[in-house]
Amino acid sequence: MQCPRCHSTQIFKNGRRKNRQCYKCKQCSRQFLESYHSWSYSNDIKQLCLKMYFKGMSLREIERVTDIHHTTVLHWLRQAQSTRDQIAKT
Ligand SMILES: [Zn+2]
Incomplete structure (x- = not known):
């Protein structure tokens, strides 16, 4: 797992939304769903x-x-x- 913005691997789980795992980047605070990834x-x-x-x-x-x-x-x-x-x- 990587942040889509800064490519940091310093991310943590940030709850779930619509049955998908939500993540947040520690470095840039960007939030993203696992569905962002291929x-x-x-x-x-x-x-x-x-x-x-x-x-x-x-x-x-x-x-x-x-x-x-x-x-x-x-x-x-x-x-x-x-x-x-x-x-x-x-
Ligand atoms: Zn980031």
């Missing part, structure tokens, strides 16, 4: 990206189509590899 795209989007990848699209192609950064997709791929059942269902 790992909280919806599961549907995630599954779609993984599906495209396994159909043979490259990470860059997926990035062009979905506007999701290729490192985010790569992160999901790594996750999926540790929970293989997600892949098997697609």
Whole structure:
């Protein structure tokens, strides 16, 4: 976890809002929801990206189509590899 403004990792939990964890930066006092970060795209989007990848699209192609950064997709791929059942269902 990093602050989206100053990239400090000095952040702390600041309650929950709409079922999402809220954080606050100790350095610049910026408040943000975890949804600010790419790992909280919806599961549907995630599954779609993984599906495209396994159909043979490259990470860059997926990035062009979905506007999701290729490192985010790569992160999901790594996750999926540790929970293989997600892949098997697609
Ligand atoms: Zn900050």
